[in-house]
Amino acid sequence: MKKHQVVFQPSGRRSAVPAGSTVLEAARSLGVDIESVCGGTRSCGKCRVVCEAGTANLSPFTPEECRFIEQKERAEGFRLACAAEIRGNAVLFVPEESRRSTQTIRKEAGKLPITLNPAVRLFPVKLLPPDLTDPRGDYERLAATLAECYHLPRPTIDHTVLRELPGVLRQGNWQATAALWLEREIVAIYPGEVEEAYGLAVDIGSTTVAAYLCSLSAGTVIAAESAMNPQVAYGEDVIARITYATEHPDGLESLRGAIIGCLNGLIRSVTKSAGLAPGHILEVTVVGNTAMHHIFLGVDPRPLGVAPFAPAIHRSLDIKARDLGLAVHPAANCHVLPVEAGFVGADNVGVLIALEPYRREERVLIIDVGTNGELVMGNRTKLLSASCATGPALEGAHISFGMRAAPGAIERIRIDSETREVSFKIIGDERWRPEFPLAGARGICGSGIIDAVAELYRAGIIDQSGRFRSDCQTPRLRTTDGRQEFVIAWPEETQLDKAITISQQDVRSVQLAKGALYAGAKLMMKRLGIAMLDRVILAGAFGSYIDKKSAMLLGVFPDCDLDHVSSVGNAAGDGARAALLNREKRRDAEAVAREVEYLELTLAKDFQEEFMAAMFIPHGADAFPHLPGPGTTATGPSPG
């Protein structure tokens, strides 16, 4: 196969790559991170690179490149990495805005109190050594002592533990500690007396993967780590990844390998920071949306991508972690929480067992906004769930200057209703701009976008339909290349040498996303006969950073007393932790996954109508008695 030399700048990584590779494929093979929101399908325009040498050695511009790259930039060597093919030697520069940066938002462990009743427990034993009058087998000796001291019926023993048993019993001079899973199977044996056992709760998000190392004896979180889901390189959202798995022969295995590798990295990292080894982990619990769930298990996710979106399985699974490739104790169980439906996954079940709406009297709406949006509504009498195709706009994707919640991202925005001047905060800095212009902004993340559109509306720059008002006079509202846009940060306030703006298209994307959430919630209220919500809970990493007033002003969810709107952080991860620490939660999960009624919004006759009305800000018809009128009071603390 013919190969060509390629150099990536500024990293300087170089290698010979097969002729015909795309620049994105070459970058992946060299470990050069290039943002690729759409997963290389030429539909997001985020993977722009500049060809610094060998322009003629790349394939001609594709129609998609012409759409995403202006003529002037094309002349300067800009290309889409996913579209340009390498046909000769080339030097390629990856600009700041195309580099994938580490996300700051860590899915921190919640404060949820959990009754301690783990599936794995330790049982210290002292055995009588065998002699010629009592030459019973080591296992029978251990089982008899467990029965005698702890009234445990004869448990099975994992064969990897059996392999260790003779050595461990003799090493500990017939004193040992057995770890039992559900009092049913011996999953570890230690010489002498051991007091602490460990487990890991895992939340596989489409974008962020979080791991919580817990003491199964104390119920505490000992170490927590999160990492970007490396599957992002294969596509930002679940549909892009299902497409990848469908179109590439080893696609599923690549995706599965990526998440297993990521988890094993997190396992090494959390155990190391706790002074432990991966082998100390005796159980793993996992939540994730249905596509993440299937890919993690190595199950073909294709049916999830087409109607009727049937998953391979709903019920929870107990699989040996070794069978999944997880580098924990060889006999450790991996408990995968059940899924509700094709688009309401085990992550949502995690949210449910963490927040327990099935035990509440109050009618609650739980919004879990990740890369897609999941809704649960109801109380102990009845619960409905639904999935909204919000698209990734609320996470900053498909927005001109959208970016992930990473250093340099604008996360808070305020617009003065009179002067239309803008102040903002960027991640990693407590101070408002432009007063402290220490380092420039790089883009706008999800919570910043919610703020931006809510503030544009409150300051009278866009109207209820989301259109820029023609009577608005400010130099920030300008027309570039025939498109209207509002300047959030001037070039000198950014790291990009150009202004960060919100375009009419960006406002539309946010309207579509929030309209889908609102319409979904509205339909659920109708089905349940609820006129007013008692409580709204925002879950997910995104929910933790969102300004709840901006969100309600924008109409992300129906009217509710703002005092009863709260964020709970990574409730899905809390659910994984709850299932790890309390086996009863697994029964809850199984029951609630079966009992929650899934509302397929796309099948509802009145969905389109609700969706149209919900596109307005905050809504085309609904009243918001709990909301201050636009242009009257600021929705948050004003800077300076």
Added chain:
Amino acid sequence: MKKHQVVFQPSGRRSAVPAGSTVLEAARSLGVDIESVCGGTRSCGKCRVVCEAGTANLSPFTPEECRFIEQKERAEGFRLACAAEIRGNAVLFVPEESRRSTQTIRKEAGKLPITLNPAVRLFPVKLLPPDLTDPRGDYERLAATLAECYHLPRPTIDHTVLRELPGVLRQGNWQATAALWLEREIVAIYPGEVEEAYGLAVDIGSTTVAAYLCSLSAGTVIAAESAMNPQVAYGEDVIARITYATEHPDGLESLRGAIIGCLNGLIRSVTKSAGLAPGHILEVTVVGNTAMHHIFLGVDPRPLGVAPFAPAIHRSLDIKARDLGLAVHPAANCHVLPVEAGFVGADNVGVLIALEPYRREERVLIIDVGTNGELVMGNRTKLLSASCATGPALEGAHISFGMRAAPGAIERIRIDSETREVSFKIIGDERWRPEFPLAGARGICGSGIIDAVAELYRAGIIDQSGRFRSDCQTPRLRTTDGRQEFVIAWPEETQLDKAITISQQDVRSVQLAKGALYAGAKLMMKRLGIAMLDRVILAGAFGSYIDKKSAMLLGVFPDCDLDHVSSVGNAAGDGARAALLNREKRRDAEAVAREVEYLELTLAKDFQEEFMAAMFIPHGADAFPHLPGPGTTATGPSPG
């Protein structure tokens, strides 16, 4: 590391081997088979090689070599492969008698009738395809149909089957066949309707491994294969192998790898000859003695080698075949039968469930002579088991011209009481020698040795104590190098250019072995209060070829009506097959393994005394009313 060139003749295999390797290690690394009965511990003297060039490049003679190799032979270049170290280039010749040859005795499947009730059964189903009004998961759809059509409670599903499920259901257009293990777990799924499922029964002997491919739907044996246990290269008997595992860091893993490789070879071979693939095998059942059982499982066998000989586990095990490295269907279960005690293993349990003494009224003695001897005695009221350190003499090892049952081995011997002339039969030839001297003999196998000593006694050449009689006049009884020996075959009747003889030492070895068996049986009769046995069953490959009259004349077992002495072939393998085809047999096995009382002979005060008396031929004191007197009638058909 310094290396030297070594060439093995007549194969011509050559390679550079590390300085200090023994010739045996070098041969193993090159795949040159050298007989090594003791496993390289310099105690059997079977691994003789001739150094043809580079004599000075081998280490000096060891005391063991001086013991096993006469001075004249030492001058000719004879060495023990396990003792001589390579310190320079050398050419080594492996003589015919030191080459390991393929054993002929195949462990053929028995004719035992078995009620068909396998653990794995097939369930054809037709499912309703999912649609938007019924988007249940594939598994839930399958489980609901299994419940509806077959009244099966919700089975679990192996994750490897779950991975295939979406594809298979759609490929078969929602018609499929599920294979369930104990109606509890889905272990395979096929598109469309499938009518036959397959399983494999395995008997891991110390010397021979047998595999029986069975139809789980018809109960028939479709293909059977046996192979030499490649662990023989690491030591002939279980003690030698336990020693090997103890003394080498990766010893256990080498032994385990050897047997797994052997089984996978048998799996390929039986499936191929049946026109199937290894993936068709949905369950495997395994029997083997306790050491084979432990090594197969990767469990440290060391405690089996020292008092109190406690095994790691008695109870049966169900382990995924993939976890053991068996290349069958990835979700297949491997059922390992329970063991009774350190020296009475799962093979003996196999014998028990095949022959069912626990259901009989008659008092039966079952003798399973393999590389070690296992005894079971009793009836439905009570069963005793015991293990006898017979040593491998009854298999032809530790005998001057002993060899395995392979082509060229003398298997039947008759001595004329008057002329003291010898006639014999060799394996693979129905005719008696010396009338048809077509190809020469190479040695004597187990059944031939039993015949030889019984005939020497019957013909008045040895006395009751086993000593050569001084009054016996025949040129066949001669003294070589100060040792008395009896010529069975003259040099021209052999392939060895020398006579095949039975020495006084050989007779002693047989006396020790048979004395151990007899004394064991005698003690068991005493414990059970039995004066006379109703039946004797000879099990094992050896038992199938032994002449029962010779055996009783020799005093291998107490007196019994010869019409009630029978051979049953590989009863252990029959037991594995019974457990494969009838799940109830597994319960029998578990119960009988627990209920059989193990008699530790070495602990019995009266064992030494019984052993001494049993060394006599047939016995020092016991009467044999069912035996014809010595020297009166021939014990078998006489040739010519």
